[in-house]
Amino acid sequence: MKDWMIVGKGIRRYVFAVLVATIIILGNKSVASAASIAELQQQITAHQKELEKANNKVSDLKEAKSLIQELIDDLNAEILNTMTCIGLKEDEIAEKEQDILQKQDQIQGKQQDIKTAEKEYYEAKDLEESQKENMKIRARRLYETDSSSILSMLFQGNGISDMLNRADMAEQLYSYDRNRLNEYQETKKLVRELWDRLEEEKKQLETQKLQYETDKAQLEQDKRELASQKKDLDKALAARKKESAGYEAEIQKARQEASVAKTLIQQEQRELKKLTTEQRRGNTPAANANYTQTNYTSVVDNAKGSELGKRIAKYGLQYIGNKYQYGGTSLTNGTDCSGFTYRIYADFGYSITRTSTTQRNDGVGVSYSDAQPGDIICYSGHVGLYIGGGLIVHAASRTEGIKVSRAEYRPILAVRRII
Numbered sequence: 426m427k428d429w430m431i432v433g434k435g436i437r438r439y440v441f442a443v444l445v446a447t448i449i450i451l452g453n454k455s456v457a458s459a460a461s462i463a464e465l466q467q468q469i470t471a472h473q474k475e476l477e478k479a480n481n482k483v484s485d486l487k488e489a490k491s492l493i494q495e496l497i498d499d500l501n502a503e504i505l506n507t508m509t510c511i512g513l514k515e516d517e518i519a520e521k522e523q524d525i526l527q528k529q530d531q532i533q534g535k536q537q538d539i540k541t542a543e544k545e546y547y548e549a550k551d552l553e554e555s556q557k558e559n560m561k562i563r564a565r566r567l568y569e570t571d572s573s574s575i576l577s578m579l580f581q582g583n584g585i586s587d588m589l590n591r592a593d594m595a596e597q598l599y600s601y602d603r604n605r606l607n608e609y610q611e612t613k614k615l616v617r618e619l620w621d622r623l624e625e626e627k628k629q630l631e632t633q634k635l636q637y638e639t640d641k642a643q644l645e646q647d648k649r650e651l652a653s654q655k656k657d658l659d660k661a662l663a664a665r666k667k668e669s670a671g672y673e674a675e676i677q678k679a680r681q682e683a684s685v686a687k688t689l690i691q692q693e694q695r696e697l698k699k700l701t702t703e704q705r706r707g708n709t710p711a712a713n714a715n716y717t718q719t720n721y722t723s724v725v726d727n728a729k730g731s732e733l734g735k736r737i738a739k740y741g742l743q744y745i746g747n748k749y750q751y752g753g754t755s756l757t758n759g760t761d762c763s764g765f766t767y768r769i770y771a772d773f774g775y776s777i778t779r780t781s782t783t784q785r786n787d788g789v790g791v792s793y794s795d796a797q798p799g800d801i802i803c804y805s806g807h808v809g810l811y812i813g814g815g816l817i818v819h820a821a822s823r824t825e826g827i828k829v830s831r832a833e834y835r836p837i838l839a840v841r842r843i844i
Contacts, residue, residue, distance in 0.1 A: 468693050469690055472686050472693065476687055479683035479686055482679040483676060483680055486675050486676045487676060491824065491825065492835070493668055493672060495807070495825070496806065496807075498749060498761070499806040500658055501662065503782070504662065505752040506752060506761075507780070509752070510651050511652060514644050514647050515648065517644050518644045521637050521640050525634055525637045525641065528631075528637060529634065532627060532631060536627065538623050539623045539627065542616055542620040543620055546616040546617055546620055553606065553613055556605050721812060722739060722742070724813050724814040725738045727813065728813025728814060729797060734797050734800070738812040738813065740773075741765070741810045741818045744827050745818065745829065746827060747760075747827045748823075749825070755768070756768055756827075760820050760827075762807050762808050762809065762819055762820045763784055764779070765810070765820040765827065766801050767779055777801075777843060781804075781807055784841065785808075785838065785839050787801070787843060788801070788841040788843040788844075790840065790841060790842075792840065793837050796832070796840050797813070798811060798812050799843070800842050802817050803840070803841060804835045804838055805835075805838060811832060811840070815833065816830070816831060
């Protein structure tokens with residue numbers, strides 16, 4: 426920028442000098458008329474060089490400003506895309522928070538079920554122990570009956586039949602006790618299995634809850650990093666806008682210089698025509714512009730690479746001239762640089778990431794010397810589609826839209842091959 430300030434000072438000195446010369450020429454035509462044809466031709470040649478120099482300066486400044494505008498557009502697109510990513514992260518964080526609350530409720534429910542199962546287990550265990558003790562008491566009483574008691578039952582009762590009935594009742598009582606004991610033991614076993622299963626399910630829920638909390642922490646970290654990136658982008662955008670304003674001021678000065686030089690040339694040409702009329706010589710300078718129309722399809726065909734890559738490159742070329750749109754992915758209604766490559770590949774069935782920063786990691790990296798049609802050329806905050814012959818097609822800026830540029834018009838950071 427300091428260089429341009431120095432140039433600006435030189436321009437101001439030159440403009441002042443030229444204005445003085447213009448006043449002298451326009452105010453004293455007799456001096457110009459007295460000049461010879463050779464002198465006028467020399468003056469015209471000198472002023473044409475000055476005009477060419479001024480026009481080149483305007484062109485260079487406009488190109489530099491255009492590049493700054495392209496950077497501004499890229500930064501605006503990156504800011505919009507980053508804000509979109511932040512919004513998505515916030516949605517994911519909210520979803521994880523909901524999952525964590527849901528798992529917390531489920532864990533509390535399992536904890537209550539575990540307490541219930543634990544209570545039922547100990548109740549069944551107490552019943553089992555009580556039944557065992559009752560069986561012991563009955564068995565002890567039964568076996569404590571001595572032989573005299575058995576004879577007494579035989580002679581005092583109704584004989585053997587009564588004794589057998591009593592024995593049968595004892596057997597029935599024993600079977601009842603055994604069945605109840607088995608029932609309590611089976612209940613205790615089932616409740617214990619339920620208890621263990623509930624404990625395992627609770628552990629799984631706690632593991633899932635912990636994973637959700639870890640995921641949420643990572644999402645929040647991602648969000649903070651994106652917010653930091655946006656802050657850096659905002660600072661870079663402000664600096665670029667300031668730089669662009671400086672270029673605009675220098676462009677206006679250079680245009681004034683060119684305008685003065687052009688006025689001098691026109692005056693001198695009129696004087697030259699007046700002098701040469703008498704000699705019947707027409708020596709009016711003419712500028713011939715030669716235009717070379719590049720056949721971009723031929724460029725693609727002559728490049729090395731796969732047929733699919735060439736088809737992708739040709740597909741991108743058909744949208745030359747369409748407009749640039751922050752955050753857009755429409756090849757017809759407006760797209761930014763990363764949206765352009767994203768949509769081109771999407772139309773061929775390939776899924777790549779959305780921003781110019783992340784696309785720098787898509788596919789596989791290759792060297793620029795090995796670049797082929799269809800490769801993505803990555804710059805700082807910008808991407809383009811390589812078409813061969815050292816050229817790219819890209820969504821350049823709001824003022825220029827989709828166009829073809831030299832691949833090395835900016836420092837190349839990476840070349841990514843998607844197919």
